[in-house]
Amino acid sequence: MAIFRCTPGDVSAFKLLLLLTIMYGLMSFLVYSVIHMKFIKPLDVDAPLDRFSEGRAIEHLRVLSKDIDGRHEGRPGLKQAADYIKRQLELLKDRANSNFRIEVEESVVNGSFNMKFLSRSISLAYRAHTNVLMRISSVDSSESDASVMVNAHFDSTLGSPGAADCGSCVASMLELARLIIDSGWIPPRPIIFLFNGAEELFMLGSHGFITTHKWRDTVGAFINIEASGSSGPVCQSGPGSWPSLVYAQSALYPMAQSSAEDVFGIIPGDTDYRIFAQDYGNIPGLDIIFLLGGYYYHTSYDTLERLLPGSIQARGDNLFGVVKAFATNSMLRNATERQHLASTAKGPDNERAAFFDYLTWFMVYYPRRVAVVLHSLPVVIFLVLPIILRLADFGVSSCCATLFDFLKGMLLHFIAIILAIIVPVIFAVSRLLFSSHAMNWFAHPYLAFMMFVPGSVVGLLIPRYIWRHFHLSQDISIQKMSSEVLANEARFWGAFGFYALFTLVYLLAGFSGGCLTFFISASLLAAWICTRLSCSRDQSLRLAVVYILPMLPCLTYSVHFGGILLQFVIEKMGMVGSIPPPFGKFLISGYYMQDVIVGAMVGVVTGLCLGPLLPVIGSWLARTSVMQILLHVSVLALAVSSIFFPYSVDAPKRVVMQHTVLTTDSTHILDSSYEFSVVDSNSLPFLFKHAREAAEQLQIGSGYSFETSRQRWLALFPVSFLFSRSLKFPARYDDILKQYNAFPHVSTVEQEISATGTRKIHLELNLGSLKEVWVTAFNITGPLSRWSFADNKLPAPESIDGGPPSYICRLSGASHEKWTFWLEANSSEPLRVEVAALDQNLMEPAKNLKRLFPDWVDVIAYTSFLSSYSF
Numbered sequence: 001m002a003i004f005r006c007t008p009g010d011v012s013a014f015k016l017l018l019l020l021t022i023m024y025g026l027m028s029f030l031v032y033s034v035i036h037m038k039f040i041k042p043l044d045v046d047a048p049l050d051r052f053s054e055g056r057a058i059e060h061l062r063v064l065s066k067d068i069d070g071r072h073e074g075r076p077g078l079k080q081a082a083d084y085i086k087r088q089l090e091l092l093k094d095r096a097n098s099n100f101r102i103e104v105e106e107s108v109v110n111g112s113f114n115m116k117f118l119s120r121s122i123s124l125a126y127r128a129h130t131n132v133l134m135r136i137s138s139v140d141s142s143e144s145d146a147s148v149m150v151n152a153h154f155d156s157t158l159g160s161p162g163a164a165d166c167g168s169c170v171a172s173m174l175e176l177a178r179l180i181i182d183s184g185w186i187p188p189r190p191i192i193f194l195f196n197g198a199e200e201l202f203m204l205g206s207h208g209f210i211t212t213h214k215w216r217d218t219v220g221a222f223i224n225i226e227a228s229g230s231s232g233p234v235c236q237s238g239p240g241s242w243p244s245l246v247y248a249q250s251a252l253y254p255m256a257q258s259s260a261e262d263v264f265g266i267i268p269g270d271t272d273y274r275i276f277a278q279d280y281g282n283i284p285g286l287d288i289i290f291l292l293g294g295y296y297y298h299t300s301y302d303t304l305e306r307l308l309p310g311s312i313q314a315r316g317d318n319l320f321g322v323v324k325a326f327a328t329n330s331m332l333r334n335a336t337e338r339q340h341l342a343s344t345a346k347g348p349d350n351e352r353a354a355f356f357d358y359l360t361w362f363m364v365y366y367p368r369r370v371a372v373v374l375h376s377l378p379v380v381i382f383l384v385l386p387i388i389l390r391l392a393d394f395g396v397s398s399c400c401a402t403l404f405d406f407l408k409g410m411l412l413h414f415i416a417i418i419l420a421i422i423v424p425v426i427f428a429v430s431r432l433l434f435s436s437h438a439m440n441w442f443a444h445p446y447l448a449f450m451m452f453v454p455g456s457v458v459g460l461l462i463p464r465y466i467w468r469h470f471h472l473s474q475d476i477s478i479q480k481m482s483s484e485v486l487a488n489e490a491r492f493w494g495a496f497g498f499y500a501l502f503t504l505v506y507l508l509a510g511f512s513g514g515c516l517t518f519f520i521s522a523s524l525l526a527a528w529i530c531t532r533l534s535c536s537r538d539q540s541l542r543l544a545v546v547y548i549l550p551m552l553p554c555l556t557y558s559v560h561f562g563g564i565l566l567q568f569v570i571e572k573m574g575m576v577g578s579i580p581p582p583f584g585k586f587l588i589s590g591y592y593m594q595d596v597i598v599g600a601m602v603g604v605v606t607g608l609c610l611g612p613l614l615p616v617i618g619s620w621l622a623r624t625s626v627m628q629i630l631l632h633v634s635v636l637a638l639a640v641s642s643i644f645f646p647y648s649v650d651a652p653k654r655v656v657m658q659h660t661v662l663t664t665d666s667t668h669i670l671d672s673s674y675e676f677s678v679v680d681s682n683s684l685p686f687l688f689k690h691a692r693e694a695a696e697q698l699q700i701g702s703g704y705s706f707e708t709s710r711q712r713w714l715a716l717f718p719v720s721f722l723f724s725r726s727l728k729f730p731a732r733y734d735d736i737l738k739q740y741n742a743f744p745h746v747s748t749v750e751q752e753i754s755a756t757g758t759r760k761i762h763l764e765l766n767l768g769s770l771k772e773v774w775v776t777a778f779n780i781t782g783p784l785s786r787w788s789f790a791d792n793k794l795p796a797p798e799s800i801d802g803g804p805p806s807y808i809c810r811l812s813g814a815s816h817e818k819w820t821f822w823l824e825a826n827s828s829e830p831l832r833v834e835v836a837a838l839d840q841n842l843m844e845p846a847k848n849l850k851r852l853f854p855d856w857v858d859v860i861a862y863t864s865f866l867s868s869y870s871f
Contacts, residue, residue, distance in 0.1 A: 109208025409494015
């Protein structure tokens with residue numbers, strides 16, 4: 001007795017399924033090689049001097065990330081890094097020939113301003129932050145010549161050696177500066193290298209440059225280099241479209257997607273690009289960011305060894321070409337010239353272009369005015385086609401019936417895409433109902449494909465499986481075609497219409513992407529032409545192959561685009577935050593949130609990669625036997641995936657450990673505790689279940705409590721809003737009194753009362769004997785009307801944990817000196833001032849506790865001194 005009974009149709013369907021599996025497997029292998037820079041050979045330290053060398057850049061990076069112990073604000077390493085950079089620039093200046101004019105300087109910046117970060121309003125005040133600058137120009141240049149600026153920051157964030165972020169950027173700039181001098185290229189316009197020392201504190205170094213430096217008005221274009229991983233594309237471009245055109249024409253290994261600009265604002269995080277191009281300078285520029293490899297971003301694992309070989313080489317080669325192109329471009333203008341052009345309405349428009357790279361081999365670029373025509377054309381074709389196809393028996397009713405069938409096909413394709421997203425989401429939620437942990441795909445990204453792609457394919461096939469008999473609006477006898485042929489025609493043009501309409505809607509929404517769906521629409525037209533020219537008209541495998549062949553370039557690009565998108569999403573799921581109760585009880589958040597997002601994104605990518613083939617392959621694969629096999633594979637993958645642990649050394653879990661010390665004045669401690677929080681789905685009980693030594697040290701089971709107040713995490717505001725609920729454990733404070741002679745304390749210097757009853761309170765903040773202060777934060781509630789920060793302007797009020805409206809300010813820099821400031825109250829009601837000072841120094845018990853966590857946990861640990869005052 002046969003176990004499986006396969007009809008000839010089933011056999012053909014499985015052959016096609018095998019063919020598709022092999023085809024997409026080969027595409028994925030090609031895309032993997034491209035993403036991981038397998039085709040780029042990094043040059044060694046002994047490379048010719050007229051070439052950019054990754055090996056030489058790594059020598060700088062080794063000093064910055066290994067020899068220097070921590071480039072964080074408040075630690076000696078930050079000053080050591082500034083000294084090293086300046087010393088290297090001085091050496092380059094000494095070796096430059098007489099055709100160059102080289103200027104090197106160290107700039108100390110101070111300032112205060114308001115901004116929104118992570119959708120939260122905050123005021124920032126800073127002093128004594130260091131920028132290092134180099135200006136390379138010809139001896140014939142003048143001080144007012146429009147210049148090209150290359151910017152990166154040399155500071156790193158808490159607990160991270162910052163090899164990628166952003167030591168790799170600084171090392172690339174040092175090698176680029178050397179290349180300009182040694183290559184013999186005399187820049188026709190000045191080139192400014194800005195090494196800023198306070199980006200991780202919310203872009204303070206770039207703010208100091210653009211508001212105070214003598215060269216700020218000469219910058220005609222800039223390139224900001226950033227890293228939240230080890231490789232990746234251009235993420236932002238503008239104002240205007242010409243910076244992206246310069247990149248498209250000059251980058252040796254173009255890596256750019258205009259669609260990235262459309263979603264960048266959704267991603268938690270900002271770069272110096274925001275300061276230069278949007279908030280202050282309005283300078284045309286590029287934001288070149290390493291996106292992939294984000295497992296190590298802002299962790300202690302961001303080390304030199306984890307950088308992707310070839311990534312620095314590709315970035316350096318691109319930078320040299322783009323800098324040269326900017327320096328010779330006629331659009332390069334200083335601030336005065338840009339303002340004049342804007343006042344005469346002759347300046348370039350601010351509309352963004354559409355562009356994308358094809359596997360980093362070449363770049364497709366077209367301005368928005370061309371995009372308006374191109375991206376509208378598929379919809380025009382879709383609407384005109386019923387007339388063209390029915391010319392032989394033309395009639396209004398005939399054309400309308402055809403169009404109505406096409407719209408039915410569009411709806412059918414839309415439902416298929418939606419189901420391709422919904423089915424893996426259902427699988428993701430179902431698995432978590434029986435699993436002990438979420439995010440099992442985090443350390444093993446291939447699991448996400450195994451778990452969700454087969455189910456997503458089933459979702460794509462469900463509409464075709466259910467609606468086998470397409471209800472036609474056309475009269476079969478008049479058209480003289482079989483109902484099957486008319487139904488296939490309607491399904492194909494319905495799919496075409498779906499991508500065409502999506503492209504147009506994307507365009508009308510003002511976005512600069514839409515290139516992928518336009519590419520799909522154009523490829524569908526090519527596939528239709530090829531099948532029309534084919535000798536075969538029946539539904540055969542030969543016809544399916546003829547249909548697929550002209551689609552291969554588009555499908556390969558879809559796999560490339562989807563692969564980058566999925567890898568990026570999977571990596572970022574470890575740091576997007578976990579929504580606390582009561583919202584966490586809903587399936588779209590809390591414990592389920594990350595798995596649901598990844599499942600949905602796999603569905604989207606599957607729809608992009610396989611959806612264009614659906615009009616042809618649907619008739620073959622929408623069979624009970626095929627769908628059963630796909631469902632069995634999904635269920636098996638879901639079951640097998642549950643045995644995988646979600647974290648590893650290469651994909652660590654992020655944990656924040658805060659030693660909180662509550663003080664009443666400069667010498668007395670009110671309370672001491674350890675507080676822990678995480679930023680992904682797997683909660684703290686999960687963490688301590690697998691970190692047994694740390695749990696035993698903390699005596700889990702007694703003496704701890706859930707702490708829901710974000711006020712206690714004030715030192716990290718607003719990043720603290722990404723945290724889940726925290727666990728609080730009591731801690732002894734004997735060692736604190738031994739290590740600190742004095743704690744942060746705010747005292748009144750003077751109080752003025754006007755005739756109208758307004759009070760101006762002059763205050764002084766003394767940070768005591770804190771050793772390595774990173775930042776100090778104020779949270780002020782009460783009748784505050786003005787203060788001495790940010791040009792006496794208050795930011796928008798915030799409410800923490802449903803409390804009263806408050807105003808928050810972060811102070812950084814020169815912590816050995818006192819901060820003096822004033823607050824103005826418009827009534828006699830008291831002003832309440834909460835202060836949180838973050839000291840990177842840890843007491844020995846805290847250091848020992850941190851060491852007890854396993855190596856798959858990355859613990860960012862610090863001491864936070866909290867105090868409260870009423871004035």
